[in-house]
Amino acid sequence: MIKNDLLLRVATQEHVERPPVWLMRQAGRILPEYRALREKVNGFKNLVENPELVCEVTMQPVRALHVDAAIMFSDILVIPEAMGLPYQMVESKGPWFEKTIDTPTDIQQLRLANPEADLKFVTDGIKLIKTELNNTIPLIGFAGAPWTIFSYMIEGKGSKTFSKARTFLYRHPEASHTLLQMITDSTIVYLKAQIAAGVNLVQLFDSWAGILSPKQYDTFSMPYIKQICDAITTVPKTVFAKGAFFARAALSDLNCNVIGLDWNMDIAESKAIINGKKALQGNFDPCGLFADKTTLVQETISMLNAFGTNHIANLGHGVYPDTPLDNVKLFVDTVQAHRY
């Protein structure tokens, strides 16, 4: 039994007295203790691949911010690496893959991820975190949605337009489906391994949902998210498809529990579309955390009132690294003082 199980109760549409709150990217650069650790440890991947450090970084925001959920510290790109495409995290630039999928035949070099062989640093980290958390709050696991992982495997790095990945969909639709299915199968075993190790809820991040046309999203993203939601049956599931405003109705028909909203999505309109079928998570503008304190509190309360119940308070995207920590705390405190 988890003492503060607000997150899980909202996810399963139980009544709660106030919204739970956590922040995307809460484990990271907003915290001075993270920045200090990052200076000592040479390279981002040496954090991600070390279970003790994964545990430490996951716990930092739990101690500093008293959030209502922990999220395991990791990266969605461990899946392409486990499938045969290693990545590097280049300081202040982002991810970079030395090999990419340029043609359909390149897909033959890939393998399905084997969590026991390739991702033990994640599951070992989860076990350490669970011990450390000692059933105080839930632990969230996660993975990238197949379309987002596919984008990185083709582009090899971040991009404004992800035009290489989208062009691949037009030029090679069958090969695209083959690769998306391999990513989906890998993601399902990966999430099951996270759950076996102890996570209490899983979130799928479709970070690049918003660059597809509605038709392409229906064809190349949604069916694979659906497969994952259908395959995971033992914990609640959150789907956060950033920018996919056009997919909100379809998302609400998935076998999932929570839908994440970004700050572009109007709360009232989203509630009308999703119509109480799922709990909603989000969607404070990360830039709102740079406002003066009065504005910040007003905007937070205005968001809470707009959502009403069945709401997990969060940002509409990851917290920006240079956000004033006091303001992050004020956001968390304001949510936690709220009562329905």
Add this chain to the structure above:
Amino acid sequence: MIKNDLLLRVATQEHVERPPVWLMRQAGRILPEYRALREKVNGFKNLVENPELVCEVTMQPVRALHVDAAIMFSDILVIPEAMGLPYQMVESKGPWFEKTIDTPTDIQQLRLANPEADLKFVTDGIKLIKTELNNTIPLIGFAGAPWTIFSYMIEGKGSKTFSKARTFLYRHPEASHTLLQMITDSTIVYLKAQIAAGVNLVQLFDSWAGILSPKQYDTFSMPYIKQICDAITTVPKTVFAKGAFFARAALSDLNCNVIGLDWNMDIAESKAIINGKKALQGNFDPCGLFADKTTLVQETISMLNAFGTNHIANLGHGVYPDTPLDNVKLFVDTVQAHRY
């Protein structure tokens, strides 16, 4: 009288036999003759600021693609420069401003743009283009929407999140309105100068509309677009607010003639929202131009059928520089062979 005035007739909701077609960024890197000229001329700004070259680059796609409209070759960033913030175009990186607006007091250094003193290279270019076009097709003028120009003045360069600009809105709402009003006033006189020089339609590009919350868009972008639409009374007006799916209903109430759609916006849904009040422009996925020819033709016809009449065929964003020119031609030819 312009011989092929399809664009203007659609903009004013007259009946036409087929949709007109042009492409955002048709004057540019997709054309080998542009790339050749760019190699001879040292620096992008030496093109933009030379009326003869502005005319030549504007005419290149007219000759090569037989599009139904020319769009003057220029850059939206001539306005911040005319207001006191000079920019450079850094090869393969994009725009860069040496001075930016960091605090409200920085706004005091700015002036209103004076088209006669600061932007004569644009109006002189327009006059040359009009002579060259010789009333064959309409000429489109343009400007950035105030919010998008504001973003560049604060950020000083492109950005994934434009978080500095959005933070400025939260921290300094009054100063934000002051600056947006100055940009609006500058843009109105600039567009009027373009019209006096001969352009037949003007388009406002709100390229960074999609990073604001609906509420911020209502507060900091829409009122200024409205002012511009109300001030320009002698030619039709197009508003293209990329990513502002949430603003489609509000855009349809503006005093403008055409609304541009990006490829994320479902055509049927957009038509339902805008409800025949404006002509629509767009929204072929620029990546669709990399498809094989059969797919390209199918997708183009599917788009034309989805829009029906009152449609200006275009892409949902600027054409990517490495698009195969044959495919661009096929897109244009397919639209021009279409009949209602």
